[in-house]
Amino acid sequence: MAKSKKASTIEEQKVVIPLEQSIPEIEGRKAWEIPVSHLEKTADGGYKLFHSRRPSKTLLVNNIRGEVDLWRSSGYNTPKGISQTSLTLLNHWFDQDHIVDGKLFHFRFAQREAIETTIYLYEVKGLRDNVLLAEKYMDAMAYGNDIFTSRKEIFETAKSKRVLTRIVPETGLMSSQDLPPEGLTRYCAKAATGSGKTNVMALLVVWSYFHKKFEDDSDLSKTFLIIAPNVIVYERLKSDFENGKVFYDFPFIPAEWKYDWNMSFIMREDQVKTSTDGTLYLTNIHQIYESRSESEEDLGPIGNLLGQKPKKDSEASWLESLYDRILRHEDLLIINDEAHHVHDEELAWYKSIISFHNNLVQKGVKGLSLLFDLTATPKDQNGTFFPWIISDYPLAQAIEDKIVKTPLIVHQSDKTSPDNHQITNAYNAYNEWIQIALKRYQEHFECYYKNLKQKPVLFIMAEDTKQANQIAEGIQSIVGFNKKDQVLVIHTKNNGELTTNKKELELLREQARMIDDPKSPVKVVVSVLMLREGWDVKNVSIILGLRPFTSKANILPEQSIGRGLRLMRDFGPGYTQILEIIGTDRFEEFVKQLESEGVGIGVTQKSPALGQWIEPIKGREAFDFEIPVLSASFTRKMEGINSFDTSILPAVGTIDDKGNYKEVKVTLRTTNTDKVVRTAQVTIDDDEFVSIQELLASLTNKIIKEGKFSARFNALLSIVKQYVKYFAFGREVDLESLAVRRTLANPSVSTKIMLLIGQALGEHIKVKTEVVVTNYPIKLFELDGFMWRRDTVICKKTIFNYTTVYNELEKDFAKFLEKAIDISKFAALAETFTKFNIPYLNKKGSQSLYYPDFLAQQLLDDGSEVSWIIETKGFEDENVQYKDEETENWCKEATRYTGNTWKYMKVPDYFFRRLKITPDTFKELNEKLDEYNSGLKNSKLFEN
Structure with missing residues (x-):
């Protein structure tokens, strides 16, 4: 049941940045309590x-959650089956008050539910077999169930792979x-960025250790391997x-x-013996993979038979590779942090993990x-x-629980998106x-530093390292950002992963540690994409996305802003912290997908319809x-481009003179409730606006x-420059003036100019040529077959087994041709599949x-053909007239050549x-069409 939510007043809501309206929130919500309500936009x-x-939009969670809720409410007694060790730990963690650093401490509900569900299952x-787990808890809403079709199936391949096939409702x-x-x-806890995954790992380690220690016949472990996806995550976990x-x-x-807790903690660089009851290894996956590669080195026929050469005394057994240890x-027990990195069976990472499993199986x-997987984006x-x-535990819940910042999209109306490939x-x-982001940053800096002595950070995502450098250099020329180290460029690989260069990594670690320090000079960070897992700077308060996010980008919305979501330290209680998100239309739409929890953003390997x-x-x-x-x-x-006369072109409008500045209206809106x-x-002042050179170059490239x-x-740049200067606005203008640059940056104006010059120039360099036969005729009977995934009609007066159609109009027209008495044969051409086309400008x-x-x-009637x-035409686009002209001309030439x-x-x-009535003959249809084209639309031939 839903009801309208009464917003709290600004006075009631503590925010650092002044807002005109309160951010929607759930009154009294506490992050350690079971969530019983949620917000949705209307x-x-x-x-x-x-x-x-x-x-949840995941496959199993809704049904599992219901059982765990009942089990929890029974005091973990119904159903039976919990061990005394597990019960003791659950009661200690969640039913007792804890004091940490002099303050009352609670484990968050996200952490509680993850460990409770693990123990329950x-x-x-x-339920330790994933097939049994799926069969018991699959949610019909998560696989698109219906009463007519089998929408889910689990089968085993010839190579003993178990495969789940299902319909994904969001994509069909x-x-x-x-x-x-x-x-x-294999279990996975889906946990939003900033929800405290490290504590979930610790809860899991403590439970497994004591269960193995105290419970007879326990299948759990006192040996643990925590795997980080990269060095920066490793440093944080370390x-x-x-x-x-x-x-x-x-x-x-x-x-x-x-006193029963007897553990050793081995970091990846440690070279020490372990003699304790339990051991926890922490490393990044690359070290495991490299160690495994060395262990599996091909030693040749004799070497493989005899094994590796014994190590010298100086190479003691505890100095062997981490993998071998x-x-x-x-x-x-293995824990994968940021587990979306290891989901593909073909990845070397997954093979390394499976090798540990197989090693234990071989031991009996x-x-x-x-x-156990932990990630925000599984x-x-x-x-x-x-x-x-x-x-x-989704991001929307984390926002409502105030354990991460609330993202606000800063929407700019009437903005221009440059052609990214021509910059x-x-x-x-x-x-x-950039100017909007810097102006917003100045307000953030004043508010945060003046009121809370905190230094906010602006993060800018660039397309590539070249653009990152250009953006940084430009910002460094602006007063307030021109001192040493105020603008930091962090170079990553194009996928957002960090460099593997040791010197660069060490510098990056130091920078990441220091950026949040109020004494750090860094105000702006520029990088390719948003840095991924582990770069957990907490003071990012604005993100500027300057790249064309598309479905081909192997990145998810939460990953794109995830590094800015973590809360700043040392805020007083009750504050709602915000993260402002600025960027192109595509970036805005990309970020809005945060609430689309069941739809992937990465590359879609579509199953053929x-x-x-x-x-x-x-x-x-x-x-x-x-x-x-x-x-x-x-x-x-x-060559005709050089003789093009721009004076023949009409003006596209007038100049909007507003002085030497531009005012841009922006709105801040929440991502979850809009x-x-x-x-x-x-x-934006005159000297801050984009240059005329860039505007003219961008227009020319388009x-x-x-x-x-x-x-x-x-040659084209000269034409564009001349037209804009003398003719585009009905008079000669000063290209350097802000009014001209502002007008030219308007998308509607630049598009008009592009179409006007493009069409006129195309006609100018168009030269009539003699039409000749260039190849043997296309014979439909000789064409190869093809797969058609749209609608079809069964007809007899065609050479094809099925008549292909795109829409209902084509379908009905094909039926008309089939029954028309004077049509002896016809064919639907299925666009490129039948190869026939007519060139046009x-x-x-x-x-x-x-x-x-x-x-x-x-x-x-006279027997001729x-x-x-x-x-068949529904909507007529801007190119229809050009197609019509060339097709009429093609028919004349075809008649001349073929007879x-x-x-x-x-x-x-x-x-x-x-x-009113579909004609019986093509002749009659043609006659009615002639009348229609003559303007007789209101004749008795047509319905009112």
């Missing part, structure tokens, strides 16, 4: 409070996902786990068991005690959630966005067509790209290809749909 721009928990229910597509092999238990620090800082171990243990034990490369997720200087191209194989049929040769292959009626002489909480004016003008950049001035819908042969090219009559007909949807 269609009218408001939001509602739902008195229920936010449903592993111990109480004994089939998804196939490998399940862990039999004997390997600060918690080195010497067991986290276990002493927080109340993980009951007081009565502290771990292999010596008789039990092992059951294999890994547990493979999705495979197809964008589908892992099918072994057992708990779900010569990124600082100039993105100048307006059902289709129909189309091919010519023997016995229907009489319905074949021979289509002449003719050259284009024109060519383009690029509520506008503030509007603001940003003033004309070249859209008009395909063979990269004649300098489009509105942008470049050559395009027109693919007609149908061919039909009409028998005339006419071959028709037919276009057979060719004609062109365009059938508008409005005309065809408004006929």
Whole structure:
């Protein structure tokens, strides 16, 4: 049940940055309590409070969650099956008050639910096989169940892989996902950035250690391997786990068991013996992989038979590789931090993990005690959630719990997006966005530093390292950002992963440690993408996204802003911290997908939809067509560009004179409820606005790209410059003035100029040529078959087994041709599949290809025949007239060359749909169409 939520007043809500409206929140919400309500935005721009928990869009969680809730409410007694060790730990962690650093401490509910669910499934229910887990808890809402179709299936391949296939409701597509092999238990806790994954790891380690120590026949472990995805994450985890620090800082171990806790903590660089009861290894996956590669080195036939050469005395056994040291243990539990890095079976990382499992199986034990994944984004490369997720704490919940910042999208109206592939200087191209971000940063700096002595950080995501350098250099020329180290460029690989250069890594570690320090000079960080896991600077308060996020980018929305979500330190209680997000339209839409929890953003490996194989049929040769292959009626002489006269072009508008500044209106709105909480004016001065050189270059490159003008950049730049200066605005203008630059940066103005110059220039360099036959005619009967994934119609007067159609208009018209008495044969041409096309010059001035819908042969009353090219047309785009002209000309030339009559007909949807009675003959249809085209739309032939 939902009801409208009454917003708290600004006075009630403590924020650092002034807002005009309060940020939607749930009154009294505490991060350690069970969530019983959630917020959702409504269609009218408001939001509602739902008195229920936010449903999970993962495969298993909703059904598991219901059982765990009942089990928890029973005091962990119903159903039976919990051990005394587990019960003691759960009661210690969650039913006792804890004091840490003199303050009352609670484990967060996200942490509690993750460990509770693990204990419930592993111990109480004994569900350690992922096939059994999936079969018991699959949620119908998460696989698109219906009463007619089997939407889910688990099967085993010939190579003993267990595969789950299911419909993903958000995409409507089939998804196939490998399940862990039999004997390997794999769970995943989906935990939002900043929710405290490290504490979940510690809870899991303590439970497994004491369970193995105190419970007979325990299948758990006292040996642990925590794997980080990169060196920076490793450094962060090391600060918690080195010497067991986290276990002493927080109340993980009951007081009565502290003397039973006997653990060694081995970091990846440590070379020490372990003689304790339990061991925790911490490393990054690359070291495991490299160690494994060395261990599996091919020693040749003799070497492989005899084994590796014994080590010298100086190479003591405890100096062996980390991989080999771990292999010596008789039990092992592995925890993957940021586990979305290891979801693909083909990755060397996954193979390394499986090698530990197989090693234990060969020793006669059951294999890994547990493979436990922790990540905010547990999705495979197809964008589908892992099918072994057992708990779900999404970002929206973390925002409501105030354990991360609240993201606010700073929306700028009327903004211009440069062509990213044609940028010569990124600082100039993105100048307006950069200026808005810097103006917002100045307000943040004043508010945070003045009131709380905190220094905010602006993070800028660039497309590549070249652009990152250009942006940094531009900002460093601005007063307030021009002192040493105020602008920091961090170079990563293009996928956001950090460099492997040791010197650069050490510098980066130091920078990451120091940026949050109020004494640090760093105000702006520029890098490629958002730095990924581990770069956990907490003082990022603004993110500027300057890259074209697309479905091909192997990055998810939460990852793109995740490093800015962590709360700043030393805020007083009750503060709502915000993260402002600025960027291009694509970046805004990309970030808004944060609430689309079930839809992947990465590369989608789409399962093919059902289709129909189309091919010519023997016995229907009489319905074949021979289509002449003719050259284009024109060519383009690029040399003609130099003689183009810009004075013939009309003006596109007038100059908007507002003085030597531009005011930009921005709105701040929440990502989860879409509520506008503030509007603001940003003033961009003359010397801060993008240069005329960049604007003219960008416009020239667009004309070249859209008009395909063979990269004649300098010649075209001269034309664009001359037109803009003398003719575009009805008078001569000063190109350097802000008014001209501001007007030219308007997308509607630049698009008009692009189309105007492109079309006129295309016509100018267009040269008529003689049409000739260039190849043998296209015979439909000789075409290869093809797969068609749209609609089809079964017809008999065509050479193909099925008639292909794109829409209902084409479908109905194909039926008309089939029954028309005077049509002897016809064919739907299926665009490129049947290869017939007609070249034409489009509105942008470049050559395009027109693919007609149908061919039909009409028998005339005198016994002669006419071959028709037919276009069924709904919406008429800007290029229709150009297609029509060239097709009419093609028919004339085809008639001249073949001696057979060719004609062109365009059938508008409005005309065809408004006929009272569909004609019996093509002749009658043609006559009615002539009347329609003559303007008789209101005759009795048509319905009112």
